[in-house]
Amino acid sequence: MSRPEAINQYAYALKQGQRYYRSCVIRGSYPYPQVLDEIFSEEMCAGRSYVGLVDIPMDQIVGTTTAGRKSAFAGNFMPLLEMGTEFAEKWINLCTAHLDTIGIKDPIICSEYMGRFYVTEGNKRVSVLKSYGAETIPGIVTRLIPAYANSQEVQIYYEFMAFYQLSRLYDVSFTLRGGYVRLQAALGYSPEHAWTEDERKTFLQAYRPFRDAFDKANTEALPLAAGDALLAWLKVYAMADLERMTAAEVSKSLTAIWPDLRVLARGTPIAVSTDPTDEKEKPGLLQALGLSKPQRLSIAFFHTFDPRKSSWTAAHDLGRKHLEAAMGERVSVSSCVCSPQNAVEAMEEAVSGGAQVIFATTPPLMDACRHIAARHPGIKVMNCALSMPYTGVRTYYSRMYEAKFIIGAIAGAMAKGNRIGFVANYPIAGVSASINAFALGARMVNPDVRIALRWSCLPGDHVAELLAEGVNVISNRETAAGEGLNFAWEWGAYRIDSQGELQPLASPLWNWGSFYEKVVRSIFSGGWEALSAKDADQAVNYWWGMNSGVIDVYLSDALPAGVRQLADILKSGIVSGTFAPFHCAIRDQAGVVRNDGSAWLSPEEIMNMDWLCDHVDGEIPAFEQLLPASRQLVRLLGLHRDQLPPETEAAP
Secondary structure, three states, X not given: OHHXXXXXXXXXXXHHHHHHHHHHHHHXXXXXXEEHHHHOOHHHEEEEEEEEEEEEEHHHEEEEOOOOOHHHEOOOOOEOOOOOOHHHHHHHHHHHHHHOOOOOOOOEEEEEEOOEEEEEEOHHHHHHHHHOOOOEEEEEEEEEXXXXXXXXXXXXXXXXXXXXXXXXXXXXXXXXXXXXXXXXHHOOOOOOXXXXXXXXXXXXXXXXXXXXXXXXXXXXOOOOOHHHHXXXXXXXXXXXXXXXXXXXXXXXXXXXXXXXXXXXXXXXXXXXXXXXXXXXXOOOHHHHOOOOOXXXXXEEEEEOOOOOOOHHHHHHHHHHHHHHHHHHHHEEEEEEEOOOOOHXXXXXXXXXXXXXXXXXXXXXXXXXXXXXXXXXXXXXXEEOOOOOOXXXXXXXEEOHHHHHHHHHHHHHHHOOOOEEEEEEOXXXXXXXXXXXXXXXXXXXXXXXXXXEEEEOOOOOOHHXXXXXXXXXXXXXXXXXXXXXXXXXXXXXXXXXXXXOOEEEEEEEEEOXXXXXXXXXXXXXXXXXXXXXXHOOOOEEXXXXXXXXXOEEEEEOOOOOHHHHHHHHHHHHHHHHOOOOOOOOEEEEOOOOEEEEOOOOOOHHHHHOOOOOEOOEEOOOOXXXXXXXXXXXXXXXXXXXXXXXXXXXXXXX
8 A cells, every 4th residue: 555655645745846846936046956066165165074873854954965866856855757757756666665664764865064954865765754744854964164254154153063062953043143052051051061862852842843833923034043033932931831832822922022033133122212202192192002091000119129228229119109109099009029030920929919010120130021021911011221122121221321421520620630430330231331421521621531440340449449549539339329328438429538538529319200200101191102103123221311300410518619510511411412421522442433523422322332432441341250240230231241151050
């Protein structure tokens, strides 16, 4: 009975091949398997490597090494020669063997170049097994190593070769750099971990259905590989979830993160809201969207530290109290202190209790926020962080650099000599802008000033070092809370007098209550939906400045009247928009002109500054230099977070 079945199978495969051929001809594309000899030359090769016996993924077999048999197959490796030909007879005989107890056991011989396979011996074996939908075929593989180049495709392939040494997997591919090391980390493996056979099998059993679900869902033809999608998926779910999910559940989970995949594919993921007017009422919008105005909102705040022990949390808790006082009975507000590890459970409990809006006040709660946003798309979720490209979670911060510019001018006026100290916190988005703005403010009043830069995330007693160098004005970390302001060596800008006493000068202050009130009013009025309607596939980052009232500068009563007047003038210009800290001539430390004085830098250019002004003495620290306690935040918000080495801890 095997031969009649094999004949029927050839007839089926022939139709598939002819259909593929006709479709290619109509589209004007190449209808045959690719020929390696026609696309590859020795000049392109940096060497050859014998890989050995491999289970080759069928969908990565794209051609033949020579042109000898290419016209016998369509590009999908289905036959093109009619029944009754010698080729058809051999194909049918091979298929008969496959259907018998013997099966097709002999491995094919092929070359692999850039993750694609080209058959030297065994074309018909590939064709037969492809016609039955086989996932893999055994093959003896020789790898052709491409000459190293700066192209993204070649660099990703070199990353793959390192990954293959550990995993022996050809199945996973990426279109974005760093994917392989991030996958290794996401699975909980150290960078050097070599996979066991059981680990390969377990991964493939979960990954292949995910890949199929992604390919089926990708009707938009997003230029992403299933590996890219998996990494985005693992930001919300765990690999253990994938191992137990049904196909329908996997598809549903992909739908939940699809906006993030669109953002990932587009590469311009964040819409920046720089002005509270973005949130003003939009008459008729809610009705046009088929929505009604909410009459009352249930709002939940989540912190990682107790307000009694953290000035950062205390500032946000003051904001919560302001919101309750301003909105009265229109809102019910709860507050919870939780760790990132139990935040999902705490947020789920709040949602079950009716929470419609979630404010998470620290970046480490982002993963929990993404879980909630994916599982409850009707909940409005916000995280206090800067520049994070997740569509389901809006982020918010303030333009700290505006306040730092004013404080820089104060420091320049009050310093004795031409050196001023600046202690920055972390090399994350927005911090370089604060350093540069401070430096430009100081230079505005003292053209000869130099800024001695230190980092609190590096080892050392930085204030003591600066004092030992004769620096008598230092800008340290900003004060988070506005009430009970208590200057110390760790906070604000200050001068050291001849007796070594600290004299407060100024400090940036947050007024989160203003932000929370404006955002909640926008939810009531339709402003929230208006911002979403501009581009549903972009993440939204609120980056409000001094004109919103969210950020301000505390001025010490001891400041001389003229210096206070200067600070007030600068603040007035920034608030009115007639003056901007970076609207001036600027060179960086390498002498590159960053602004000739005529340009107004965009929010994105300011937010993502990874350079320092030419009169700043110091550098942005590398990840490996940071204190261990600082590294997690830099992974989340770092200027070059996508290029960081993977974590070695177990995956979440």
